[in-house]
Amino acid sequence: MREITAERRVGFVNVYAFSVSFQNAALMTIVVPEALLRLDYANHTTTLARLAAISSLIAMIVPPAAGIWSDRWRIRGIGRKAFLLAGGGLNVAGLLGMSVSPSLEVYTPFLLLAMVGGGVAIAGYQALWSESVPPETRGSAAGVRGAAVLLGNVAGLVFSGMMGERAVLAMAAVLAAGLLLTALQVHEDAERRAPGAAGADQEQGVVVDLSRPPLGRSRDFIRVFWAQGFVSFGMMLLMTFVFYFFTDVLQVQNAARQTSYVAVLALGGAAFASLYIGRVSDRTVRRNLVAAASVPMAGAAVGFALLGEETWKEPVWLAILALFFGIGYGAYTSTGWALAIDKLPNPNNTARDLGFWEMATTLPTVLAPAVGGWVLSQYAHNLPLGYRILFILTGGAILAGGIAALRVGRPVRLPLGVLALRLIVALGLVAVLSCTCRLRVFGRIPGQKKSELIISNHLHDIDGMFIPPCLALRNPLRHPLCFVASKRLFEPGFLVTRAPGLLRLVNRLNLGGLFYMLGARPIENMPLSRPLISYAYDTLRLHGNLPAEEVFTEEALRRVGAPAGSKLKDLWSPRVLQAAQQSASLLDLREPYRSEFRARQRSVIRAQLEALEKEIRAGASLFMTPEGRLSDTGYVKRFRMALPRLQALAQARSLIGISYDPYARRRLSVYVRFAPWREEFDAFTQIRAVRPITVSQPLCDYLLEEKPERFTAEEAEHAVNVRLRQLPPGAFPVPELSGRRGLRRAVRRALREMVRQGVLARDGDAFRPGTVRTCRKFRNVPDMLLHLRNTYRDTLAALDELRRAEEEASPGAAECGSHLKS
Numbered sequence: 028m029r030e031i032t033a034e035r036r037v038g039f040v041n042v043y044a045f046s047v048s049f050q051n052a053a054l055m056t057i058v059v060p061e062a063l064l065r066l067d068y069a070n071h072t073t074t075l076a077r078l079a080a081i082s083s084l085i086a087m088i089v090p091p092a093a094g095i096w097s098d099r100w101r102i103r104g105i106g107r108k109a110f111l112l113a114g115g116g117l118n119v120a121g122l123l124g125m126s127v128s129p130s131l132e133v134y135t136p137f138l139l140l141a142m143v144g145g146g147v148a149i150a151g152y153q154a155l156w157s158e159s160v161p162p163e164t165r166g167s168a169a170g171v172r173g174a175a176v177l178l179g180n181v182a183g184l185v186f187s188g189m190m191g192e193r194a195v196l197a198m199a200a201v202l203a204a205g206l207l208l209t210a211l212q213v214h215e216d217a218e219r220r221a222p223g224a225a226g227a228d229q230e231q232g233v234v235v236d237l238s239r240p241p242l243g244r245s246r247d248f249i250r251v252f253w254a255q256g257f258v259s260f261g262m263m264l265l266m267t268f269v270f271y272f273f274t275d276v277l278q279v280q281n282a283a284r285q286t287s288y289v290a291v292l293a294l295g296g297a298a299f300a301s302l303y304i305g306r307v308s309d310r311t312v313r314r315n316l317v318a319a320a321s322v323p324m325a326g327a328a329v330g331f332a333l334l335g336e337e338t339w340k341e342p343v344w345l346a347i348l349a350l351f352f353g354i355g356y357g358a359y360t361s362t363g364w365a366l367a368i369d370k371l372p373n374p375n376n377t378a379r380d381l382g383f384w385e386m387a388t389t390l391p392t393v394l395a396p397a398v399g400g401w402v403l404s405q406y407a408h409n410l411p412l413g414y415r416i417l418f419i420l421t422g423g424a425i426l427a428g429g430i431a432a433l434r435v436g437r438p439v440r441l442p443l444g445v446l447a448l449r450l451i452v453a454l455g456l457v458a459v460l461s462c463t464c465r466l467r468v469f470g471r472i473p474g475q476k477k478s479e480l481i482i483s484n485h486l487h488d489i490d491g492m493f494i495p496p497c498l499a500l501r502n503p504l505r506h507p508l509c510f511v512a513s514k515r516l517f518e519p520g521f522l523v524t525r526a527p528g529l530l531r532l533v534n535r536l537n538l539g540g541l542f543y544m545l546g547a548r549p550i551e552n553m554p555l556s557r558p559l560i561s562y563a564y565d566t567l568r569l570h571g572n573l574p575a576e577e578v579f580t581e582e583a584l585r586r587v588g589a590p591a592g593s594k595l596k597d598l599w600s601p602r603v604l605q606a607a608q609q610s611a612s613l614l615d616l617r618e619p620y621r622s623e624f625r626a627r628q629r630s631v632i633r634a635q636l637e638a639l640e641k642e643i644r645a646g647a648s649l650f651m652t653p654e655g656r657l658s659d660t661g662y663v664k665r666f667r668m669a670l671p672r673l674q675a676l677a678q679a680r681s682l683i684g685i686s687y688d689p690y691a692r693r694r695l696s697v698y699v700r701f702a703p704w705r706e707e708f709d710a711f712t713q714i715r716a717v718r719p720i721t722v723s724q725p726l727c728d729y730l731l732e733e734k735p736e737r738f739t740a741e742e743a744e745h746a747v748n749v750r751l752r753q754l755p756p757g758a759f760p761v762p763e764l765s766g767r768r769g770l771r772r773a774v775r776r777a778l779r780e781m782v783r784q785g786v787l788a789r790d791g792d793a794f795r796p797g798t799v800r801t802c803r804k805f806r807n808v809p810d811m812l813l814h815l816r817n818t819y820r821d822t823l824a825a826l827d828e829l830r831r832a833e834e835e836a837s838p839g840a841a842e843c844g845s846h847l848k849s
Contacts, residue, residue, distance in 0.1 A: 098378050261424030727819070
């Protein structure tokens with residue numbers, strides 16, 4: 028029963044599309060031109076161009092304005108159908124007035140009234156359509172809509188071809204019937220909502236709103252706008268003057284009937300193409316179908332321009348080109364509309380944004396008649412040549428629309444200013460880290476190949492501060508580089524956790540837009556628990572500045588020291604913010620917010636993963652740490668589920684093994700190793716195996732394994748040397764451990780640094796264990812010695828796993844891991 032209800036809804040929501048198309052197909056191409064032959068024969072071409080431009084200007088301005096009001100009234104509980112009925116009523120009244128107008132002075136106001144009413148109605152209708160059709164069947168529903176539009180065009184052209192300007196009465200009747208059927212049969216949710224609030228049906232849009240700055244969200248919608256604008260420009264060039272082409276050039280006696288004949292052939296076949304391609308678009312990349320649809324349309328227009336004058340009069344060639352054009356037009360009508368709905372920037376502004384998208388349809392109709400009229404006026408002495416140029420312009424504009432559609436979902440080339448900013452930030456970070464840390468890089472840094480996935484283990488914040496700049500500086504002009512970052516970076520107050528001394532300066536500062544510009548892409552890496560201030564931020568964005576006790580439990584607010592009567596924004600005050608950065612769970616939220624966050628969690632992560640997949644499909648290089656969290660034990664944590672999805676889309680892959688040694692020198696030593704990614708072996712095992720082995724790793728293994736109460740430097744050096752000689756093939760000890768003298772210097776430096784930090788204590792010429800096991804450079808690690816020992820043993824275990832895997836895969840082959848030496 029539900030499936031029948033859904034199908035009926037799709038059918039009825041598209042009835043009005045049929046009615047509007049019945050009117051629009053022939054109103055400005057047959058009905059008005061024929062009426063002008065009666066009302067103003069001497070200036071019919073100029074008058075038509077003027078009326079078409081004015082009508083298009085009204086149709087361009089009214090839908091966005093009406094859409095803005097529709098979105099505002101929607102919040103107050105006034106639905107989309109109110110605009111549909113009001114505008115439709117004005118439209119019908121205007122058509123009835125046109126049917127009885129005795130002069131041009133009376134005819135023109137009624138025509139403009141019909142246009143104003145149609146603009147108001149379309150603003151409500153388009154938003155109603157997008158909110159009534161589920162995303163998973165949007166392509167199929169758009170195919171039905173496209174077929175309804177095309178059949179409406181065919182029916183309108185047939186009636187107009189037979190009845191001429193008297194068809195305006197049929198238009199009024201069909202429009203009124205479609206208006207009532209859609210308004211009565213399609214139900215909408217008129218629930219009142221607070222500004223910024225979102226229901227379950229809008230979760231994905233809210234996720235995008237909270238994750239990306241407005242520029243990033245609207246980029247694809249702007250590209251869809253340009254695609255629609257170019258195609259509409261070409262279509263209007265053709266439709267406005269095709270009637271006069273048959274009259275003035277081919278000298279056809281019944282130009283209205285000939286125009287209808289060609290249009291019916293094109294639109295009749297296009298209806299079937301729309302239904303089929305609409306279904307296909309639900310299972311494939313929609314932008315490719317939109318771009319492909321422009322090819323037969325442009326080819327038919329240009330091909331017609333290249334035909335000889337005698338061939339123009341042959342019905343066979345007209346039929347072939349009309350059918351060829353119709354195939355492309357049918358595919359574009361369905362997929363282009365679905366693509367526009369897919370790329371809406373904000374679900375709370377649906378009517379407004381679709382009104383602007385409608386402007387992409389109407390703005391070219393203001394320009395096209397003027398451009399076409401100018402071209403024909405320049406070639407008034409040679410009209411066949413003028414129409415050839417007109418048809419070539421039509422094909423070129425439609426092809427440009429297809430090229431614009433191909434760019435949807437693809438990253439744009441960085442503006443010079445953004446590129447310069449990225450390079451300056453990258454150079455600055457590398458310079459600062461070089462002064463504060465001892466950086467060593469091994470292997471060949473990836474050159475940012477198209478759709479390349481680069482992963483590393485995650486031990487310290489320096490991972491994200493050093494690896495992306497290295498990749499960006501390696502080849503800044505190649506494919507765009509993105510890197511996955513915690514969603515906390517996109518929330519105000521995040522810097523307090525990294526720079527507590529700047530609390531009063533950065534407590535409300537949100538650098539999410541800057542991070543996004545630099546290539547960061549958000550991911551929710553704390554799905555089970557996150558800072559309480561993070562829950563407050565999402566609630567603030569979704570529901571406004573509510574009282575804190577309405578959102579959080581009394582215990583949670585007491586824990587962070589929030590004063591009585593505090594609102595959400597008060598949690599960012601300096602005296603509360605640091606405590607509010609403590610981890611909280613959903614149990615600290617009151618209902619209904621607890622259930623809302625629980626229900627949203629999966630949709631949030633799904634939308635963020637889809638955004639990352641979109642970046643890779645578009646050719647961007649992506650760096651990520653698949654663990655998602657810092658390792659506090661030294662072992663590589665379990666990879667998150669995002670990696671297999673992104674790995675399947677990547678065309679190239681690279682590994683980065685990172686090791687830190689806080690005892691090798693006074694400055695923190697950072698060892699970064701770039702290595703190839705072998706597809707036949709598990710990425711989790713490989714990334715553990717490629718980590719460099721530092722001096723402190725075997726040294727800590729000796730200290731924790733043998734637990735000497737007192738030892739000399741020579742004994743420690745011997746223990747480290749024994750462990751290094753036992754390393755399996757493929758292990759990568761850092762270069763300073765090579766040679767007897769190098770090993771001796773490295774071990775003695777490490778012992779001195781351990782004494783300085785309190786890990787060891789001097790006992791004459793020997794050493795004994797100290798009282799300190801933590802390291803201030805790794806605040807999340809409770810035992811630094813155990814952390815380094817675990818890293819060492821985890822690396823050896825991974826190398827052994829790789830050796831066994833290669834022996835099983837190819838018995839008799841060389842020992843596993845030799846590839847890692849490259």
